[in-house]
Amino acid sequence: MKSYESFIFEKSTPGRKAYSLEKKAFKTVTLDAELLRSDAPKLPEVYELDVLRHFTNMSMKNYGIETGMYPLGSCTMKYNPKIHQDIAAMPAFSGVHPYQETGVDGLLEIYDHLQTYLSEISGMHQFTLNSYAGAHGELVGLMVMKRWHDAHQTGKTKVLVPDAAHGTNPASAIVAGFSVVELKSNHDGTVDLDDFYAKLDDEVAGIMLTNPNTLGVFERNILEISQAIHDKGGLLYYDGANLNPLLGMVRPGDMGFDIMHINLHKTFSTPHGGGGPGSGPVGVRKDLAQFLPKPVIEKTADGYAINRDKPGTIGQISQFYGNFGVYIKAYAFILTNGEHLKDIARYAVLNANYVKESLKDVYELPTTVACKHEFVFNGLKDKSDHVTTLDVAKRLLDYGVHPPTIYFPLLYKEALMIEPVETESKQTIDGFIEIMRTVAKEAKESPELVKTAPHTTIVRRLDEATAARHPVLTYDAHLKP
Amino acid sequence: MKAPNTLMYQESHEWVKIDGNIATIGITDYAQDSLGDVVYVELPEVGDETTKDINFGTVESVKAASDLMSPVNGTVIEVNEAIDDEPESINEDPYTHWMIKVELKEAPDLSELLDADAYLRFCEENDA
């Protein structure tokens, strides 16, 4: 990776242009001066090659899935098929205005077929694709839960969330108007049943679970838990962040979940895009489908229609119909995989267990059960040199590997969460294992080398405290003395 | 871990010093150490009410955020503005750099507060 530090603003030279627009014969209209800003917004004045070089050089400071292995736990960093980009860019898909409602059957068919396939895969009755991301899906799913309780006038207000859950779970529950009751986890991250029964009172509206949980362990007692929640008149929410190892193997709907979201950017390989756009469809069981947000895409006698005014729904949660340009890629992914979908789950689980077993003699494995698609080490096995998980992660950068997720879940102090997705080969994984072992050896033989890593990246460890104490968030703030 | 004998402590890791009808409140050495680099402290305004066991602000570090719980009922009469510019001072000396001064409404209920020894024992148990 090459160092590249300039700002596009610094390349600006008055008069340069990187765009071209034709001359038009329209009369020039001058708006009332009262409405106009006094100065034009200062934007770069550069020519086309400047723009290309600036952003191409910028890209070289990044690590992508085609750069190397990306075993980032909980993020499912699998290969993103190239063909998806061409499909999404076809003018019939990228060039249609969202308020065009006739001559769009091809688009509505994609929406309808994708939601049908997602229902098949997850055991739900119906999905909305309107929600933009995983956290957005959680919020919408919890609004559906609230709407159901309101419709049945249960008066229930509490949502149970395990302490090992993703932070979005409790945050989404609060935004949806619930209060949160934290559940204790067992050592392997599964629900502590004693604590669960102690907290399962008449005010509990539902529970949010990730299964396999954030330690990659399948919740063995899931049927007992869902029975108990349903008996109390509550609902089960499935956080689909960890759906990858269940594809085609077992369905959340069959486990008793009533509402769920899927992170299409994870399991269905629409790319992560450096943090978005994602897509977080929400699926529900049959009697909850009436509450899914509007607009709703409906089948008609001769095609499809967009229903904007469906009564009884939770309301509108997006301007239009979600991230069409993203979920079209998930649709393509399902078509390409077809009957191989189950192999995604099988090989993801195989890869994870293989890495786990290959490294457990040098990294501390707190739980011995078979994992699903990911697992968590509690740092190095030998902690006598005080080399932390952060140090290990930073040292991996020197070897050109993207580090695993660190310090999540909060159950172990030195959590190091590894997810070697199904699209990685045994050879690549063996290379990763080798590097992990080398780092463990270095931690023993030359701990300072690891504690001060990385050494070879374009920037080294950052002063995050100063960044947060005295925020510099714009180029203009940076220019100020 | 330091905990001066002259102060009283809460299990939520605030210290308080009562001087007549004025209570001075800050966070403990144990608290700043577990938070790590303190980057921001959100404090109430002068004139705001504080209520025992209700939060009066938040302290943020790079990787954590923690509520500040009031040990007393009263009215905020002074806020340590210097922390705003130098939140790192909390890491340097959490006992000199107090956060708020509160005028007490009534004689405070000190029964749940710990003295220095008891607080240090509590922290040790917490770590174990």
Place this chain on the structure above:
Amino acid sequence: MFKYLPHTEGDINTMLKTIGAASIEALFEDVPPHLLNPDIRLPHAHSELELVRHFMSLAEKVDPLTPVIGAGAYDHYTPSIIRPLIERQEFLTSYTPYQPEISQGTLHYIFEFQSMITRLTGMDVANASMYDGSTATAEAMFMASAITKRKDILVSHTLHPATRSVLETYAHYKGLSIKPIAPENGVITLAALKDAISPDTACLIVQTPNIYGLIESYSGFADLLHENKSLLVINQDPATLSHLKSAGDYDADIAVGEAQTLGVPLAFGGPYIGYMATRDKYVRKMPGRICGMTKDVDGKPAFTLTLQAREQHIRRDKANSNICSNQSLLALFVTIYLSTMGQEGLIEASQQSIDGAHYLYEALLHTGLFTDPFKKPFFKEFTLETNASISDLEAHAKKAGFLAPFPLKKLGLKDNYVSFAVTEKRTQDELDALVAALGGHS
């Protein structure tokens, strides 16, 4: 074997041996057996050629019309260099930049995005973007409520009705109360605000240009609101900031909006990109990702995600927002767009849109089919009243290949109101053809 999955039988056997498992199925023994291997009906695995044929056949069931409408999504020009840049795998396939040492590319463009958004809006700080304009507005509502510790949200009725719907949904569940303010002759007025404001008012949310395309002016609004310790939230199409006064000019507290207008393809409604900017003093109450500048251990300047103590992964049930991601790739898109167009390009594109819109406006009035109910300044979009059958008008336009006019009835507004929008992509010939079609002369 399958092209995305590299496992040979030999690999599988060796790996199982290391694990000490008899089969892959044995790794699923913790799943209740009767739930395993459900019968799932999915299409067969498509070859690449089959896949392309399938999407071609779907594309044949789409008849893309040339939009001469907007209503929240505008057909602006996309410079050709953007797509190849954003599709570089280093940008496209990377995760949220949690490891700054190998994510300086993503962090760099987020920093430039924040810098450009603040220059456009005249605010101090911006976040790394939000899902879309409507949810950005809802987050601004939460933020204003958290800052003021109040629950009443004044919302101008000239906001896009879909944005209002999203606000209503979010407010309902969070326990906030929406108080609508009716417009006068198509725009919100200071007098109406005076009537509506109360000690419970957290903020006023307004939009310019509004749903009718009219440019609103907010002189005096901020003073009145600030005196009452309430905030002013302005939702504005950022493309219009080439010309129009900004949230900063109006002394607003939060600026939000939909940045699809900065060259992002229509794509049937998404992915788009919401933006949010605010004053320095509120930065720690702003939701979403924020990138800042700092130094590494060698003193070298570098970027990192910062102020994370605001966020859900740290605050959990005490977070103000559950937002976890941004529209990062679209933030890159918009940053490249603004770099390519520059200040001159942004102004020129806007001016062509304004000129084209006014040309169409005059021509439509000339047909005698339409009247202007407002007679107020507009930008690239305008609303007219008609006694003609709107579905007939739409059908005529469609026959000529155009999507127009937009019936505001579709959004619950007045039955005989229709709107049109013109961007720099529309030529005079196209607009003439549309007018002829609507007038029944083609």
